[in-house]
Amino acid sequence: MIPESFIQDLLARVDIVDLVDSYVPLKKAGANYAACCPFHNEKSPSFTVSPTKQFYHCFGCGAHGTAIGFVMEYQGMGFVDAIKDLAGRAGMVVPESEGRSFQDEKPGQTRTLIEVMARAAAYYKAQLKASPRAIEYCKKRGLSGEVAARFGIGYAPDGWQNLEAVFADYNADELKVAGLIIENEAGRRYDRFRDRLMIPIVTPKGEIIAFGGRIIDQGEPKYLNSPETPLFEKGRELFGLPQARQALRETNTAIVTEGYMDVIALSQNGVGNAVATLGTATTPTHVQKLLRQVDRIVFSFDGDNAGRKAAWRALENALEALADNKQIGFVFLPAEHDPDSFIREFGKPEFDRLVAQAMPLSDFLLRELAQRCDLTSSEGKARLIYEAKPLLLKLPTPLLRLQLVKRLAEASGFAQPEVERLCELKSYTPAPPARAKRTAPSLTRNLLRIVLHKPQLARRIPVALLPDTPERPALARLHQLVSASHETASYAVLREQLRGLPEESIIEHAASELLGLPFDEEGADTEFQDTLGKLQEGGEKRAFNELQMKAQQFGVAGLSAAEKQAYIQFLTTKANRS
Template sequence: MALIPQSFIADLLNRIDIVDVVGQHVKLKKAGANYQGLCPFHQEKSPSFSVSPTKQFYHCFGCGAHGSAISFMMEYAGLGYVDTIEELARSAGLTVPREERTANDVARLQQTMALSEVMSSAADWYRQQLKQAPRAVEYLKGRGLTGEIAKRYSLGYAPDGWQGLEAVFGTYANDEIAKTLLEGGLLIQSEQTDNQQTARRYDRFRDRIMFPIRNPKGQVIGFGGRILDQGEPKYLNSPETPLFSKGNTLYGLFEARQAIRAQEYVLVCEGYMDVVALAQLGFPNAVATLGTACTANHVRMLLRQTDRIVFSFDGDAAGQRAAQRALEACLPLMSDDKEIRFLFLPTEHDPDSYVRAYGAPAFEKVIKEAMSLSSFFFKIVSQEHELTTPEGRAHTHHAAKPLLLSMPPIALRTQILREVAIRTNSTPAELESFCGLTVAPAPVQSNAYVSHPQRSNTNPHFGNTNRTPGAPWQSAKGAAKRVQPIAPPQAPTDLAEQLLRVLIQFPHLGKSLDANKRTLALKASKLRSEKAFALMQDLLAQCDLVELIPGEAGKPPSVGAGSFALFQEQLSRSEFAPLYEVLRKRVMGSDLDLEGAMADLEGSFKKLELTDLKQEMTDITQKISGGTATDQDRARYRELGERLKFN
């Protein structure tokens, strides 16, 4: 895909007013130099959401959400970066240019536009057909649905005919029409036989209730059809098309966005009817996967909308397998401010039937009591393993290892690891070692002896009066003396996250780092995790690419809005995007300003330099203990000791 030029993004942000953009979705009132309103990202009664027309920036003092017009639309509407740019450009009457747009790019865009128009027209026709199909209307009424809900989800009906859509698009004998309908998954073309002059073309959806599937912008990109009478398959989905990908789409997310924010959680079900019926019964915050396993992209889309996800599955073996796949999709994207639960209903019930049988309050209760992610984790790794035997405990460790390795280095991973260790009669250190999550530090010989030639007590370097504090040798006369080694420094893994967060928020600070500080930053990240190390590499590379705008007199330079947006886009597309997204969300909850960021950065590097200094002293101590130290080593040790006194 061709990139959007940075200059266009900067021009776009200069032309649009964030007050207008936010004001289309949030009721704002003037409050001094700024505007205030109720935050759209969390529930509140008193307005804490502020929009600055001078800074072109929004900030919520309640939940910490903040950013530009671009980030507001991405978070509020659940749009991707490119879709957000296109949406804002459209509102400003601009056309998004593309760098190096090829003939294939143009053809692909034209194909997408043609398919989108076809899907929209088909949805309108299906909706009109429902009004003329008493049998279909009675079926929906029998499921407890009202006309209001049917309208909200744009439900329709595909008549029981082979060429129904010809009424909308014309004869299927027209190859151009048929080609577009086939690409959109609305037609099926049979294989040509010897008895046929041409292949037969007919409607994919016949005698079915139609559920239009929408993307985050509300455009119809596919359909699900539920057969009215007996037959197989009961539910039929659109095939994969240039518009529609099951692994990247959730049914009902467009309709449920406001309710998800209001309820502060999303309920993930297994079918279209579950979503629509739950909306009718007072749970409009439900969505569904589309006949496929829950994917990381599904989870990522949901976490843009809320911090709490509840998966609802059948209690049978198939439901357990689906839940395990959902767990595997969630673990790499977890952070300590997220909550994910798993609800297993009795095998005779789906969410719709459960609410009808026991009522909405009972369903709310089982949602609140749903199994936590950690509890389900323990269940998955220990099932069918006998924890009273060494073999069973080893099998549990084996099952837990890939799941633990897939998680980012957060507090929840530490807690889960400790719990698994307790349940398997192991220590956390043993399990960490088995999983390869930690590297044991090299042992330091504390009982070693070393001989030194007799030295004068008046020697300024080795005498008692001027001896460097903590020196590993003694200056008194005599034979070997016991070495008192310096304890090796602790890995400063907490500093790695602090550095990453500062550089994500202020990339121009990363651009100005010298080679020594970059080495320290990479070393700290390496100690944290391989993912953190790789992200730091990518982050520093992207920092080098940002374009700086000179500051006013006496003020430091800053990053242009367009350049910063591209910086975010590149990192969000990198291999380590999940970890970047976690850190970016934490940055959004921070009120750190540039001055504070510079102070944090300076303090972090000072601590890292101090750690390196202590490590070098420890290495020299080991040489002295082994009798391999040179005069240069001892001179270096004294130099480091002097520096240590002033740090």
């Protein structure tokens, strides 16, 4: 809950050109700036930053947003963290909303917890250097000092209250909230992590938010993660993402594994673009976060039955985030191997070959469904379509969905239209162009263009006058937002107010069309008024036609008193004009 006024002030103070240029070198391109897109691989620059409108747009992958959106996409942050990051750059302090603070945390709690985690990490790193047993274990796993430093690996010694050596007040609430200590029913406290190799979970900003502990030698559980805390939500975080960032850009591929030791082993052997989920199944948020940065995800799970089940859950959760220009594949290792053991035995070239030849999502989906059904029987073929239906309905990608429907039709013996009907899918046969009014959509589109250039004009939009066109909801929403503000809103401010609203995408698309097009600032008011005049004429014409059709069908006596008066007025005006 960040005050809207603060977001406006922040966007007014941060220059998006300076911000983006600090991450991606920009070159002047007419009135705008251009670069190769940081969110997908390309050779020719299609990423454009507008200094006047304070937004970026990529004509290649469609990435679009303000300074806040850029930090969220590039750094993989949430909205609140992006605000805090930009505020820090601008020397501003983020105010907390009245009544409660962010995520119901205590004032200043986040910073305190981050400091607590950093002190614990420093202690664990020092303990690793002092423990011959832990060092020997790392060597046995083939981990070099360089990779241990890269991932900040440490060691939690055996013993119940070792963190007393770090924190003078072992009973401080922060230690329990951060997940470093456990308190039993009797109120006695002890360290959560004991005799474990400690791997920090780090955010893109370099802040430690959690730990993963791997038991030394034998013991259960083999892996122990921090509990969920105000800092750590395991369904949103990926281990190794900050360390993998450069390799992700270079390869345009993210390899997702089940464990952090897999990521560390792959990195040790030259595969730097691997990340891992943290004690949970892959979530749609994980997939969305990765697909903002790469065009291809390859899931590499253990070769046993549990690994195959994890792969299927990953597939189910990936479907909603998929796009036709993105790819998802699956690598299935031999049953006795995980990525860690496989790359140590067979080396990087063989692992790279498996990743390059990963089974496409569509093949994995169809193969798994076919294994559940007896395709030699009518019942089995019917079940194939039954099992496929919820998966197809999740897919937002029309091209891939069409390919899957065709293959399901071949496998089941149903005709393609029958599969679409049984799965309640909309047919993708192009509908014949409607004989609709051609002027009204172009007028509302022009109105939207003018308003995005000069948002204060949105106050003067007569919403009731707008015809039912694709632009109408967007114009109505802009009218609402600008009318509710006493300030002169910029496009960047409006863009943030639109975040998550239904009209967001159409306004994004319209804004991207403005880039590079000339606009007469001085003539904006006149053009706006002229467009409204034409819309009013069109509205009057439509109203007259509707009344005329009703009069012809039911006679003038079939009109209400108000309709008769309006009809007579229309006829009189028409006669006077002629």
